[in-house]
Amino acid sequence: MEGVEIPYTPRYPEVHETLERTRFVVLVAHRRFGKTVLAVNHLLKMALLCRRERGSFAYVGPFRNQAKAVAWDYLKAYSAPLPGIQVNESELSVLLPSGARVRIFGADNPDALRGLYFDGIVLDEVADMKPDVWESIIQPALADRGGWALFIGTPKGINLFSQLYFRAVDLQAAADPDWAALSFPVTATSALPPAEVDRLRREQSDNIFRQEFLCDFSASTDNVLITLDEVDAAMRRPAVPETAAAWPLVIGVDVARFGDDATVFFRRRGHIAFMPDVLRKLSNVDVAHRLMACIDEHRPVLVCIDQGQGTGVIDLVRDLIRTPETSIVEVPFGSRALKPERFFNRRAEMWVAIRDWLRAGGRLPPGDALRADLTAPTYDYDASGRLRLEAKDLIKERLRRSTDLADALALTFAVPVHPESPCRPRRSSPPRPGRYNPFAGDAWG
Incomplete structure (x- = not known):
């Protein structure tokens, strides 16, 4: 289609340059940046340049009605000057003379996307979509x-x-050539007049302004228990094995029996949390045998297991255990806190212990899922002034999965420990049973 011109002047040519040389681009931009116009015109250009037979391109919003309201008029307006196009209002599609098609979809009806192929796709307002729309479809x-x-x-x-x-x-x-991340806070663009930016800064709360206009992922709410900055700092923090060696090794076990959730073994020694083991779709017997192998290899002083789904695992491990220095502790997340005057339940107490540990210099292994888990829960206070964590069901509804990784890490804080442990000094033979009492003292390690 030589000589065809789309009636669009790019406001951000550097974004289009990145889009044309990179396969996967994540663009974070402030409100009123012009994301939809940019995306629709990129789709049209790529569809016009597509040399494949029956090229297929799509714009996907969280809901079909929303996607139609936001993008459909733009798609029709910018494609209108192209000769020979066919517009289908019922399908929300534009067919170009080359045979390439651009369609509008909603992520609320994932079945409409199944079985299709795409040469290019735009996912708008991704935060409101279920993860499996991208991952599985x-x-x-x-x-x-x-x-x-x-x-x-x-x-x-x-x-x-x-x-x-x-x-x-x-x-x-x-230096992965397939991926690029772009961020455009309002301070880096001229999309809004400076006077309007100043008004918004004055009239909105600091968190809302930071989220909506400064593109700050950590500013979504005032009552997040563990902030993104705290987690990122812990993932960048170097490990100091010499300091950690004085503390006992503790393993937290969050058990999921089949289903979509994962069973996680999380090891922690003092300020160092190690890379977790993640198991899926295993029976309690299989989990127990895997856990026994982990215990035999690492010889922890404490293994704290979630009582909810883990009762079968607890019984099996207690029957099978061969390391007398290891104590098996069953932990009911919803039970009375060790400090009931401060915390609504044991779960809130353990999660606050994670936060305090991070602030004191805790070191986390890297990982997107762990980052998301730890920064998900919000908190409030009950009528007695006790800190209460957001319900697990509400978090799962929002994340579309359970916080299995963070819950396993929380279990390593179920029981206070102190540094006088068999880990120091190291011995050529196992310590004698009963030499170490993990329940003494009030340190969380």
Whole structure:
């Protein structure tokens, strides 16, 4: 289609340059940046340039009605000057003379996307989409034709969009040519008049302004228990094995019997949390045998197991255990806190212990899922002034999965420990049973 011109002047040509050389781009931008116009015109250009037979391109919003209201008129307006186009109002599609088609979809009806293929796709307001739309449906739909994807949105806390952005940041830093992360706070653009920016800064709360206009993922709410900055600092922090060696090794075990959740073994020694073991779709017997192998290899002083799904594992491990220095502790998340005057239940107490440990210099292994888990829960206070954590069901509804990794880490704080342990000095033979009492003292390690 030589000589065809789309009636669009790019406001951000550097973004288009990145889009044309990179397969997966995560674009974080402030409100009124012009994300939808940019995305629709990129889709049209790529569709016009597509040389594949029956090229397929799509714009996907969280809801079909929302996607139609936001993008459909733009798609029709910018494609109108193109000769020979066919507009289908019922399908929300534009067919170009080359045979390439651009369609509007909603992520609220994932079945409409199943079985399709795409040469390129835009996912708008990704924070409001279920993760499996990208992971299980759209990503495979791009695979056979090597399609590209543009993720656009404004921060809304920790969710699929934030995970994709941080993954893109890490891969871009590692010089992966397929991924790029772009961030445009209002201070880096001229989309809004300075006087209007000043008004918004004055009239909105600091958190809302930081989230909506400064593209700050950690500013989504005032009552997040563990902030993104705290987690990122802990993931960048170097480990100091010499200091950690004075503390006992503790393993937290969050058990999930089949289903979509994962069983996680999380090891921690003092300020160092090690890379967790993640198991899926295993029976209690299989989990117990895997845990026994972990205990035999690492010889922990404490193994704290979630009582909810883990009762069968607890009984089996107690029957099988061969390391007399290891204590098996069953922990009911909903039980009375060790300090009931401060915490609503044991779960809140353990999570606050994670936060305090991070602030005191705790070191975390890297990982998008762990980052999302730890920064997900909010908190409030009950009528007695005790700190109460957001309910697990509400978090799962928001994240579309359980915080298995963080819950396993929390279990390593179920019982206070102190540094006088068999870990120092190291011995050539196992210590005698009863030499170490992990329940003494009031240190969390």
